[in-house]
Amino acid sequence: MPTGSVEDLLRPLAPQVLGALVRRYGHFDTAEDATQEALLTAATRWPADGLPEDPKAWLITVASRRLTDLLRAEQARRRREDGVAREAGRWVAPPADSVPDDADDSLVLLFLCCHPSLPPAGQIALTLRAVGGLSTAEVARAFLVPEATMTRRITRAKQRIRDSGLPFAPPAGAERAARLDAVLHVLYLIFNEGYASTAGERLHRPDLCAEAIRLARLLHRLTDDPEVAGLLALMLLTDARTPARAGPDGTLVPMAEQDRRCWRAGRIAEGTALVAATLPRGAVGPYQLQAAIAALHDEAPSVEATDWPQIVALYEMLLALHDNPVVRLNHAVAVAMADGPQAGLALLDALGADRRVADDHRRHAARAHLLELAGEPDAARVAYLAAARRSMNLAQQRYLHARAARLAG
């Protein structure tokens, strides 16, 4: 059987195998290594030998054996270093209502990997490996860092989980909401990393977007939280525009100029259905609002036909929840589309006083666009060049320079 389909089969099994091991034997960090090795063995053997009758059971058996091996080596080493005893404030019984099953384990793993005690880079890397089933090499490639760096990052994150003695149980009560927010944020960061890398040559890394969507689907299946549905919808509706985002030569195409016929209708349908099903439930949070905005863009046949006043209203709701300068930038552009470029420019100029965004290339690029719309090509050109100087992304720089050159006439 082809290698690609073996991988498709293995990735969803990864958290189930790891969950089974950690639940039975503990040792999150070592069990994670053992699981990775079992996945690797399967990836090399199954294409040649065919699938075992029960792939999951096969993986659990191989991973358990490997875990025993790794533990022996570790404990022999540790004994020589004088046995390390761990404080056990963690032997708290899991909540009585938690029914252990695979789905539950994947969720517990997500909560563990995205624990707030880990640095964001560690959360992301560990989530992709432990829950996503990606190898360290794959994670390293996705983030354009050397494999040795990624190995250290993952190892450190796992050690921190081990040393913090977190129980293998889902967080309960008031803590759950905060921990779920952390999980959502990590998935959001993974998607963003794939969608627009802040530095480097490649504008789009589809693997990470696909992986983030896959994990968000998993989370959506496991929880009934409207913000999870919102995040999944936001990813789908954003990813829908991918085929139109770059020209044949790799240049960036802004949404206003994208060929909307290239947008993925299936993604749009799924995303808008999620938004429609979730928003009326109340408990509206930032991911649902952003998804609603993305849905309005995706459903519009053209820029002009977009419901800009509605988008302005949604941005204002977002700002009421959380005053964020990037949201203010987007809000300014929406205001310009609804009420004319001068209204937007006034808001952007006011944002020049906000240190967090005054020098951000996005503020300058937005100003340039609006100046162009307002019929001020000279000022627009200066603003495009100012934005290009401040951007870290080559594709963006090329785009901004091209816009400036067009106005040089």
Add this chain to the structure above:
Amino acid sequence: MKYLIMLYGSQRDYDVMAGRPGDQPPMSPEQLAAMHVHMEAIHKELAETGELVDAQGLSAPVHARRVRLRAGAPVVTDGPYAETQEVLAGYTMVECASFDRATEIAARFVNPDAEGEYVDVRPVVDGIEELQG
């Protein structure tokens, strides 16, 4: 009367069973299968005679956790045993007519090919009053 037959093994014995190369030659798959067949046959027989209460095997000693209290708080040590330390590996509880019968059953659990191997048989108390000499 109930008796507990206790079988012992060290991490090294488990390694031999798992076919891991080490200081001792690993068990072949055939030897391991023969051992399982032998154990199953005994337990099946005990089930038929109505003498079997329960039988369980334990995972490798490397997976053990030792729990102590230090200043009132539990402290946990992972895998506390040395490589060659013999620890409980499994047990069979029987209910039978006499200690001698239990001993007769227990003798069948000892591998004749393993020099020095032993099992222990211990009577189970009926209640706390038995312990109050």
